[in-house]
Each structure stands twice: as structure tokens, then as C-alpha cells.
Amino acid sequence: MKKRIIILGAGYAGVHAGKLLHKKFRKDDTVEITLIDRKPYHTLMTELHEVAGHRTNEDAIRVDIRKIFAKRKVDFIQADIASIDFEMQELRSKDDITFSYDYLVIGTGSEPCDYGIEGVSEHAMTLWSYEDAVRIREHILHMFREAVKETNPKKRKSLLNFIVAGAGFTGVEMVGELVEWTKVLAHEFKVDREEINVSIVDILPKILPILPDKLIHKATRRLYKMGVNVLLDSPIEKVDKTYASIGGQIVHTHTVIWTAGVMGCSFGANLGLTMGKKGRVQVNAYMQSIDDDHVYLIGDNAYFEEDHHPVPQIVEAAHQTAETAVHNIHADITGKEKEKFKSNIRGFMVSIGSRYGVANIGAKKPVALSGWLAMLMKHLINMVYLFKIAGVNRTFSYMLHEFFHVKDRRSFVGGHFSKASPNFFLLPFRVYLGVMWMIEGFKKIDEGWLKEAKMIASDAASTISGAVETATDAVSAASGAAATATDAVTAASGAVATATDAVTAATQVGEQVSQYGEPLIKNVPGFMQWIIDNIVAPNAVAFQTVMVITEIVLGACLIIGLFTFVWSIVSAGLTVMITLTGMSDASILWYFFGSIALIGGSGSMFGLDYYILPWLKKRWKKIGIVRKSYLYFD
Template identity: 50%
Template sequence: MKKIVILGGGYGGVATGKKLHKYFKKHNDIQITLIDKKPYHTLMTELHEVAAGRTPEDSIRIDLNSIFEGRKVDVVLDEITNIDFKAKQLTSDTKIYDYDYLVIGAGSEPAFYGVEGAQEFGHTLWSYEDAVNLKEHIHNMFRLAEKKSSLEERQKLLTFVVAGGGFTGIEMAGELGEYKEELCRIYDVSKSEVKLYVVDMLPKILPMLPSDLIKKSEDRLKKLGVEILNNVSITKVNEESVELGEGKVIPTKTLIWNAGVQASGFSSKLGLTLGKRGRIQTNEFLQTIEHSEVYAVGDNAYLEEEKSPQGIPQIVETAIQTGAVIAHNIHADVTKGSKKAFKSNYHGYMVSIGGRYAVANLGSNNNLNIKLSGFMAMLMKHLVNIHYLLEVAGFNRIWTYMMHEFFHIKKERSFVGGHFSKSSPNFWLVPLRLFLGGMWIYEALNKISDGWLNPENIYIVQTATSAATDWAESADYVEPLLSQPWPIVQWGLDTIVAPFAFQFQAMAVITELVIGVMLIVGLFTVVAAGISTIMTFVFILSAMAGLEVLWYTFASIALIGGSGSTFGLDYYLYPYLKKIYKKIPLIKKWYLYTD
């Protein structure tokens, strides 16, 4: 039994585990274990959305067990305290884990560069807990300011400094610029009192982007009320102020530290050869220098390339790509195949500045150099997120993401505004549901009284030429919406329906009865409304329905959103079925459920 251990459930660890499952899912002699001290995978690129109240807290957490459900990866919740490379063992306070291959993905942590007070008084944004705590802190500053009469005290509370002009810092500043309007309204604070700063020692923000996109980013931040201080270093931080170079001071109780990251303290103290910022030096196959069976993934890996002379960047694409290469190389080693060297292939960089605006430089490493800003850049950022979530947790997480980002979004903080989030309680649809159900039953009973269930009476299609006329006469319609069926529909009427005219006729009556009953009792309302919609379109395209059928169509579409959960059987049935449905192994494996 070969034992593969992945240490860490971040982007790199999850990517490695997913790929290893594909390689070894039919190998009974391979055991894959992922160990993390937290039971969930954190979407690090979305932390700012939670910190600034755009999305709920659970939007950035994905349970690791659900990610690897039905896959050849065992998730273990434990905190590793030591690694013995000679004995090939990982140790926690309670257990020892043996390995034949080890993937170190212990992640990274904020770098404070020796700035006095930065770690003690600054708020980092590098974990789920950071995002939640920062959100509460921001609200608390406004709560306290609301009660203060001293202008000096209010100003300290309502001044927010973001250290770092990289992606995380700018995204956080943009979110705050958007969020302040809502906070000011909630806590009765004037917007003019809120001061937002981005402080960076470099001459420009977002240095990985071209100058024109940097200019657009700066313009957007200024529009949101964010002041940018470039070529400025933070020299000292205390509880009530941030000291800058040349003796400048910003009175504030909130410093959000996003000035850079370094490898986690754990991985940098393992005794392995290190590159810059404590990252583990690897060869081209991402193996550590000392041990060929030990790999470093994502932020932990340090490898210099021609296009990355300072080391491969600590971004999500790096984590995913290194994970794929490591999985391939472990598989190659087990099966005596050929390893492949890591060669990065980055597709560009994107940064959102609030929920409505973004900039993107796509294909910059592939000579495409597509520059986007505004709506299209934000759309691309969402598509990239959805693509990643599709790989990690399939339909389940994509559905959750769309709910958080588009359909349940508050205060129009989305690039599509609030158009998709405007919803009303389902109980307003109950009268429409009952009326539509009653009308379908009325239609069915009329047809029964006219003899539609008698095989001797054929009211629907008999020949192609008489189809519309027969239907119009039987239903007492004066004029159908279409003078004749669509050609493809006509073909279906002649070749499929005509030979079994009575069966289709009877089925139409029974379907109308069933739809009516389902709508009235609120049973599988979405399904009933969907069938109702389809039936009306069939009648229209077959030139068998007049103008009055359109109200059936639009009423059916309105009910597809579901109203059976209000004064209907769906209220009781759906929760029960959902519990059973989510326990089906195939459903869990392919994430075909919603939370």
C-alpha cells in the first residue's frame, strides 16, 4: 500500500487531491489522505466580500468532506506539529501519519516586514476568521462613532487605512468604498466623516497590470472616496494611529494589513532548503531539494522561471497548476512513467473594485493582452470563479455562488445591479396558482364532456391539412395564433401524432387534469408549471390555440419560481425529499444538490 499525504486543504492541496483521485481511482494499493486543521476549504480570493458585507459568511467556505465525497481522498481533521523526513512520518499531538509521498501545502501568512505594532494592532485578511472578525470590527467602529460627540474621536473611529496596493488591498479598499454608504445610513453617520486610505511604498498600485488599467483603477477608487498614498511607507502602528514616513500620522483605530505574504511559519521551519520569503525551494518537478518523495505546492513552492525571476507568483493559478504537475509526477513515479517539469501558463490578472467594477488583463503571458474594464471585466471575473467552483464542487457550489452574487445580493452591489435580486414572497403567487390550476381542470372537464375520451371522437390532428381547423372547431376558437403549424411541428403531427391520435388526445386531457390538481394542492409546483408552459407552446406552434392561451403561458412562467412552498404540499414534501436526496452517494459525489 502506497500512502500519499497532502498537508493542507488550500487551493494547491485541493487541486492535488482532485488530480490524484483521477489518476489512482482504480488503484486499490494507493491510499490518499488530505490533512488540514480546519474542516473547510476557504475561497481566499473572496475574503473581501465577506469583510465588507457584500456576501454572507458561508459564501467563502466549502466543506472538505463534500469536496472529496465519493473520491479516493480521505479527509482528516488534525494539526500537524512536526515532520520526520527520515522516518517519513507526520506527527500531531495525538497521532502519527506515515507517508510514501508527501505534498506540503501549508499555505502562507501575512508578512509584516518588522513594522512595529503592525501585527499587534493591524487587521489581516488572510483567513475565514479574519474576514468575519474584520466585518464585525468595521461595524463596531460605526456603532461607537454614532455615540461619540467628540469630532476627534469620531474621526479616529471612521478612518480606515488599507496597507498594500496589491490585489487584496485594492479589492478590500474598493469594497469599503462601496460599503460605507450602507454603513452611514445604518448608523446615521455623514459620508463626509468617513476617510479611506490605501498606503503603499511602491510608486503605483497594482504593479502587475498595465498603466492604463492602473489609471482606471485609481479613478474608480477616487470615485468611491478612497485616497491613494503611493511612495509612502508605514513605519509604526499603534492602537490609535498609523505613522508614515517623514513623520506623517493618520489617526485611526483600523489598519487593514495587506502588504504582502510569506510562507507559513510551519513550512519555513522544517529544515528544508528555502527560497525567498521562506518558501520551499524545489526543482523543476516541484520536488524539494533534499527529498524526492516530498513536494511543495502553491504558495509553499519556490521556483524561478524566466518570466518569474522572483519566483512563481503566489496566486490561485499557480496553486492549481503546481497541484496538477505534482499529481502527474507522483503518478509517474508510482507507475514508472516520465515526470514533467513545471511550466507556468497564466491567463492574466483580474481585480474587482467593489461589486460593480473590475479591471482585467487577460492572456498577458500568451501574447494576447486583452484589456477589460467595468462590466466585461467583472463578468470575466465571475466566469473564472464559476469555472474554478465547477472543478471543486460542481453544481452545488455554482448554485450557491450565483445565489450569493446575483440573486440574493443586497443594495444592488453587483455588476448587474439588483435586477436579479428583486423578489417578492411566494404567497403573492398563491392566488395565481389556484386560478391557473382551476382553469386547467375546467378545460379538461370541458373536453371530457365533448367526448375527448371516446375513441370514436377524434378532435385533434387527423391529417396535416385539417389539423388547425379540427382543433379550432372542437375548442370553439375563432382564430388560432398561427395560420398553420411550423414545418417541423407539422411533420411531427403527420408522422408521430396522427397514427395515435386518440392516445395523444386522451393524454392531453389527463395531463390538463393532473397539472390542475398539482397546482391547486401545491405539489411539485415547479414541475407542474414547467409542463404547463411547454403545453401552451405546443398548442401555439401547432396552430391549435388562440390568443387567450397566452395568459396560460405567462401565468405558467411566473409559477416556475415555485409557490407550492406556501400553503401547498411542497412545504412539507421538499424538505423531506431533500434529506433523502442528499444522502444518495451518486448525488453527493457529483454535487447534484443545493444547500
């Protein structure tokens, strides 16, 4: 009888659990794995602030769940689960559909905590979902649209007063994005920057309290430098539609973004299982509910203490709880030994705007990073995560969103990678380079490259030098005082013969230099010399034929704009190869740099790539192994 494993929730913990379960049971037909979520996409929760602050578009934080588990032993079902019957081992959706399980993994995440403060749930905006991020972005835009029409100075000021409540990771990242974006909006809407006020508020005496004081100081200084109004030791007592009460003072605003607290989601809290603290379900060291050993809780749903401290609600902890749960489910099914949870938190990273960050990396001996290096580390870790869940496809998409398509220079490398120009400027150059390659190919045919060895000897220069030196030595020997006349004549005859050989070699090389110019590389690298002597020379005509055909085909494809990305790379590679063999002068360099310039899609302008690539891409993505390996671009 098949064992049915259901994962409820496609957050960081749920997706990781699904990936791990696939690896454990991919060859086991007695196990069925199902992932259920009410949304069809996995949300990158750690990047919500980028969408809310309009640094990237909303596609940047969504990953299609079906894409993640394409061709894998995990079936995805989109459903909104209303209740769980633990005795019957069934989940029931709001559409009254039941799902039976033998093992249940609950990873439905967490939700904001308003601490019972009046008006927060009604009037403050949370940043805890894809929809939240889009809503905040649209709200900020709406505030600027209304402000430019407002003639009352007080109302205008309140419309341009933005408050982020909570100075933890989410709050600091949100306020960093917000202050950058409002400067851009001030320029677009012709608003004086002095009219805009961006504040971060917290009841605690410092921001980012989980980080070392050194990084806290740097982060605080950065916020002040960006123009953020930092209000610490300032409790929020009430939030209304047009104001907030902060430390007993009324602050007029239409925007309060709430990032001040987090707790386990209400769904998990209402399941009837024994609860821990902050709405999280109590689990044992195996990540099992203490009420039901067939029910596992992972990520923010699980409450477990180590050294009297709860496991933090962060991505790394979510992954590690999922790993423990998956190992123990596999152990239970296969009769192996279970393992207890042991966390290994290796660091924290926070971005403050698009170009600055702070990070504390390392478990035993943490290393503090700040500025550009911390942002680089954050991007690298994000790309590693995305590569694990959706391979090349999602990693490339992340690079596009963060580096190449970013607006207003809001990237940690500025706008250098995102500066784009229309491809039609490259059209004449693409055709010209193609024509030049074809001319080279046909010229070689005319010279007889398909019939006999014609490639320049890579050691031509050393041949001349060696021959001349030999001739000089021979002549010196002949003119020296010889023991007998016979020896002198013999030496002289040998010298003349050697000198003749030297002159012949020099003449041949002189003709080659005249034809091809002074070699760019006079001393051929050892590895290339070995390839020439042992592989190319014995098969010279064959290699010459391949080279000639490649040059002609390469030129033709560039002219008609067919697979220009591939052929531009071939062009650059061929240029390097020819240069290393000593067969070309410095004039070949423009071929290399020209090829690099054409790599970026020059065939889409009056080329066949405009028609063929979309057609191929559509069919390529449908191939099973391609979908499974994520070897395609959207």
C-alpha cells in the same frame, strides 16, 4: 503493499491535487490518498474581501471539505500537524497522532508579511483567512457603533478613519468593498458621509503594478470616483492602536487593514528543508523538494524560478504546480516518465467594489477588460472553479450569494435579481392556473378526446386556401372557351365537385376557428409539421389521452402546491407545444407567462411543498450518487 499519499493543506493547490489524484488512482486499490487540514472547510481566499466588506455572508467563502470529496478516493482527516519526520516518513499532530506516508504533498499556503514594521502584527488586521474576514466585518460595525455615541469630534473622526495598507490585488479589492459598505453604514447609522475617510496606502508609485498601465489608470480613476483617498509613495513606518505613521505623518485611526505583503507560511519555513526566497521551500522542476524526492511542494509553499522570476503566488499557479506534482507522483508509482513544470498564467482579475473590475485575460496576447464585462468574467471564472470542486450544489449557492440574496444592490447587475416578494401573493394565481388546466382537461374528455382523433389539423388554413384556389381555377376553366361542349360540361362538373369539397373544408375549419379562435401561429414550423404527420397523427388517440391526463394532473398539483417548480415548467412547456401545433389562439399566452411567474417556489405557501420538499431534500442528499455528483441544493 499499498502506497500512501498524504496531501497536507486544503487550499487551492491541495484541493486541486486531491481531485486530480482521485482521477488518477480511483480504480487502483493499491493506493491510499489522505487529505489533512486543521479546518473542516476550504476557504475561497480570493473572495475574502466580500465578507470583510459585508457584501456576502461568511457561508459564501466556505466549502465543506467532506462535501468536496464525498464518495471519492480521498479520505479527509481534520488534524493540526505539528511536525514532520522526513526520515521516518511520518507526520505528527498536536494531539500526538502519527500519519505515515510514501509520498507527501505540502500545500499549507502562505501568510501575510509585515516586513518587520513596528506594531503591524499587534495592531493591524490581516485579510488572509476566513476568520480574518469575519473579524474585519465585525470591527467595522463596532467602529460605527462607537462613533455614533462619541461626542468628541477628534475621537469620532479617528473611529471613522479606515486605512487599507497595500495597493496590490487584495488591497484594492478590500478598499473597494469597504468604501461601498461605509456608504451603506452611513445611512443606517445616520452618519454624515463627509465624516468617513477611506484610504489606500502603498510605498510604490502606483497601484496594481503587475497590470498594464492602461488598466492601472482605469483602476486608479475608479477609486478616486468612489471617494477613496489614494496615498502612493507613502511608506507606513508604524502602526499603533489609535494611529499610524505614514510618510512621517501621524494619522489617527483605529483601523488598519494590512494587505501589503505575502510570504510562505512559517510552518513550511520551519520544516528544515532547503529554503528559497520569502519563506518558500526550494523545489526542482518536478515540484519536489531538493532534499527529498518523496516530498512535493505546491502552491505558495513552492519556490521555483522561470526566466529568473519566481512563480507567482496566485490561484492559477497553485493549480498548475499541483498538476505537475500529481503527474509526477503517478508517473513514479506507475513507472512512467515525469514532466517538468511549465507555467501558463492566463490572466489577472481585480474587482473594485461590486460593480466594477479590471482584467487582463490571455497568455500570449492579453486582452484588457474593465467595468461590467470584467466583473462578469470574474464571476464566470469563479463559477467554473466551484463547479469543478463541488458541482451544481456550490455553483447554485454562489449564484444565490452573489446575485439573488445580495443586499443594498451591491451586485454587478444591481439589485434586480435580489428583489424578492412573499410567495403568498402568488397563492391565488397558482390555484387559478391549476383550475384552468383541470377545466381544459375535463372539457376534452367531454368532447371525446379519449375515444377518437380530435386534434385540429395543423395545416387547416392552408387546406382552405388550397381548396378555394383549386375551385377558382376549375370554374375559370369551365367558363372559358372550351374546344367542345362535352369538355366544357366535364370541366364544369369537376369544378362544382371541387368547389363543394372546398366549402366542406372551409365549414370544418370554420367550426374549429369558432371553437378555438384565430390560431396564434397560422404557419406551423416545418419540424412540428413533420412530428404531427409522422408521429402524432398515426397515434392521435394515444397522444390525446396523454395530453388530457397531463392537463388534469398538472392542474391538481398546482392547486395543492405539490412539486410546483416542476409542474410550472411543464405548464410552460405544454403551452409552447400547443401553440406550435396551431391549436390555440392568443389567449393561451397568459398560461405561459403565468407558469414562468410560478416557478420560483410558489408551492411553499399553503401547499404540500412546504412539508414534502424539506423531507425529500434531506433524504436526497444522503444518496451516494447524488453526493458524489453534487446534484442537490443546500
